[in-house]
Amino acid sequence: MKVTDYYFDLPQEQIAQDPLEDRSSSRLLVLDKETGEYSHHVFREITEFLKPGDCLVLNNTKVIPARLFGEKEGTQAKIEILLLKRKENDVWETLVKPGKKAKVGTKIIFGGGLLVGEVIDIVEEGNRLIKFTYEGIFEEILDQLGQMPLPPYITHQLKDKNRYQTVYAKYDGSAAAPTAGLHFTPELLQQVKDMGVDIAEVTLHVGLGTFRPVKVDNILEHHMHSEFYMVTQEAADKINNAKKNGHRVICVGTTSCRTIESAADENGMLKESSGWTEIFIYPGYQFKVLDCLITNFHLPESTLLMLVSALAGREHVLAAYEEAVKEGYRFFSFGDAMFIQ
Template identity: 55%
Template sequence: MLDLKNMKKSDFYYELPEKLIAQTPIEPRNASRMMKIDRRSGAVEHSRFYSLCNYLKKGDLLILNDSRVLPARIYGEKADNGSFIEFLLLEQKGAMKWEILCRPGKKAKVGTRFVFGGGKLSAVITDVLDDGNRIAEFECEGSFFSALDEIGQMPLPPYIKEKLSDKERYQTVYSHELGSSAAPTAGLHFTKEMLEELEARGINIGYVTLHVGLGTFRPVKEENVLEHKMHSEHYELPERTANLINETKASGGRVIAVGTTSCRTLESVAAFYNEIRPCEGYTDIFIYPGFDFKVLDGLITNFHLPESTLIMLVSAFLGYENTMNAYKIAVEDKYRFFSFGDCMLII
């Protein structure tokens, strides 16, 4: 039994063999395994993602995060001596100004200039922040994002060691709004044809935008879960999606979030405004067991790291015992884990 007033990070630990961490995406996208779980009973059924239609009803609503991952890892050299530098773009702070992580950091003093892609991009460090991140002012002759797309690499999570041959496989097929440092991975399972089939069956689809920050990979350091501070991320809930959610609720349909980012967007808006309405802003909502869900009726999500805020969110929605049991089954049945892995459907 989980003590809601004294939750420990270790409560959310499970043993995961390294060989179950998916290193490459499966082909086709929707061939991944899907564990369907009854939210009330915890009963588990094994399926494939291409069978998702069989578990949804006409009038249900899927909420997808349309954020697009920046090829935000760039390699270059110091302008004056050609020594190596690596930048990871974190958040845009102005027209050509970005907060970055860089390695090796000792080279990136204020005023230092770096060049990337043989001069396609250049940058000057303008500030060093308290946490060691830098602010860099970029210059380029043409479009910054075109240059970034040409020379940048996908910022794959640290547990993925294999090089990605096709950058688009770390994007959802519906990604549109540039700004994420990591993919909203639950959406990687969809194909364009599958989305069309869902809509043809009367299942509605709405989009939100939440730009995923690298904080999503930061481990929970405090043993007391309630002491953890979440990173802040920018979100947008458009009018069409807000209307779809309200209409679905009014007609008795189910609102099913695709991914923890979609979940956090919807529940942030509901918590802040006490209703669903068009808006944008920043959220640092932390969802853990005991949380009162106001919007979600279902959740599609991948299998997450032990002791992470994401497994805590799943435990809040599915129930702690049900969640830990599902993960135990997933390990025993050799499901694929994390970003390129399999998923669960909780309804």
């Protein structure tokens, strides 16, 4: 399977740079995974495609303002770091730019000394382990000094940090938002509940592996970064009940999908669990739990495009993407949505 099989042509101006004022007013392309037929809607009309008894699975992770700008102690050279994974309380795996300035023992000063990081180790692929020292509460300092780690294709910072959070974000830990969920408002979620749709919340802390390009020609050689997930007993029960009663399990976003597919046993049943997943879903994969998916439009040749192709078939997906480009849909994190049913 070649990476180039997942290429499509996307005009630069269709990459959404800002979120819409009203989250639920983005467009929605509904795709039938069996026939490849599609239709055009507005996102708040998602309720027309949900049924009582369905279980909607949300990823309640919260994006941390993980991008920090500091200076190297002694030389005042500018250094940017991105927090990727908390290893223990004050030690994080980070991505450092420029990496050559961050040898073991290097100290980086942030916010005039509010936060100090020391490089203690070099991890695979040039990432660094950094130990932080500070006074007070780390999360509060981060909130003061950090910026949202927006994807590389978004060219400016947000005025309001919360626009890169879902309205149901709860647990700090992500370096990227589960963006399919950005379309929901509290009112729309209430409407969904009132219809008799069960809502299950799982957690997957999204790493930057999400944006990593596939650099091998054969996609089978691509290795996913590990990401931490958590499924509560309550969420497991809701998902299992929907399956047992013949109802659909609908994931909001590829991260929710990867969480439940990682946590399920071979019969597609879930129990309370947590751990690290490196699951890579591409065509040929047999879904154990998921029936339908709400998702955004993804980058050409990305692992996310491969995941949706595993669900709906590469030809159906690329034809729908071609239609979305032609119809002027907005792409990627702040873009429009797709419902694959």
